[in-house]
Amino acid sequence: MTRIDATFARLRAEGRKAFVSYIMGGDPDQATSLAVMKGLPAAGVDIIELGMPFTDPMADGPTIQLAGQRALEAGMTMDRVLDMVRDFRAGDATTPIVLMGYYNPIYSRGVDRFLAEATEAGIDGLIVVDLPPEEDDELCIPAQKAGINFIRLATPTTDDRRLPKVLQNTSGFVYYVSITGITGAAAAQATDVGPEVARIKAKTDLPVIVGFGITTPEAARAIASVADGCVVGSAIVKDIGAGKPVAEVLANVAALAKGAHSA
Template sequence: MSAAVTAGAKPAAAALRGADSGRIRRRFEALKAQGRGGLVTFVTAGDPDYETALAIVKGLPEAGADLIEIGMPFSDPMADGPAIQASSLRALKAGMTLKKTLALVTAFRAGDKDTPIVLMGYYNPIYRYGVDRFLADAKKAGVDGLIVVDLPPEEDQELCIPALAAGVNFIRLATPTTDDERLPAVLANTSGFVYYVSIMGITGTRSAADSDIAAAVGRLKRHTDLPVGVGFGIRTPEQAATVAGIADAAVVGSAIVEKIVAGLDGQGKAKPGLVKDLLGFVAELAQGVRGAARKR
């Protein structure tokens, strides 16, 4: 568990050493050694159904995903845009639960012991599941980190501190409005990496200027030794390459989820070729990221 922040310190480094489950740290160390940024991909667990979602997740590492974020379906995903909101509703309609989400991670881990898995979502399903039970089950399943968008630092005792004690990274979001006065609180118990939300508003709506991203990453790096991943609004291999050349990773979510939508029939069922087409798109993103020239 990380110590309290002291003035002028880079607080997250202690949290990384104290609570990191290992896979996230090792993956970013490997990326640094390769001289490139990473690709983080997001899909919602159970979208459009459990078996299709599992096939997608299993195929992501070979397609080029360096880390995988898996959304925990929730009925009121307020920070997400239309594409990811709809993906949650499809998953819930197909019978997806938090327990099945952990089962999906367990099934993935049977064939992949190395790729970091981060669960992303909201606190309500975890609270209903039971924090202690959830953390124990998540750790057993092979979850490496959590992003819980509706728990601010003032509520760290609810989930963040218990997660760190359980050896599960707690990854915090920073935004364009997270100023230097607020950053120490945001970073105090953050571990794994920092997720910089490059635009204000909901996911998948627009993109930030490259110069703004570069300035924001530079500012974060002055406050923390943790890797910085940048997301929200990345839709093309070219955009992913640009961001991966600035930050430690580019995070792509809505554009991937929209590929799932494109592979559904009129009844919302997966058409033949959905998984192949989606993984082909991820491969294009990965090729862009791997060809990006580092700018720092």
């Protein structure tokens, strides 16, 4: 059982929904990013998604694109992302960490090397948005063999014919993208999301977590009420990009988490 599996088992036992947060590794610099990361569990975050900065983030809107640019300009590398995880793990052995990003930095590093280092650092899952199920032999299958969950995205355009392929080798949880388009582009609506989550849950026993377009505690509560939890990314990254103090960033995260947990 991975940390992700254990977290969902605990939340189910407690009758609570999951609150997942996303931050970009190294935004606006490694020290600030690590301080935010270390404060997330106490703010109510159940699972941390840590972005791997990349020069061509095609699925991301301006907020997260700019976060990646800030991180890269501050000298962030894959080595430093993994160092952040190691530093976090020195004080927290239980909160799951999911690396999220694109395949190019992993491919250029070498899959075997990357998976060995990710496992050693304490990574629990991967979300790689530009690797479709047809490419599972590239990274998904090796990651699962290494004990790392491979989390797949389902979207409003994932029809009933495509869904079984998407779910085929997914583990940990299913990430349902609530809107069509890039991150931070529109507001998610529970009335639209609920039937889609039910459709996915009819085909899998995995938890379904909803992300994209969730920016307020009220939205977090509404979306979590029709799913197993929600993901907030752009709203947190926007606070970081605005230069808000770490304490203020974490206070806003705590409000969002409270919304999700009250669902």
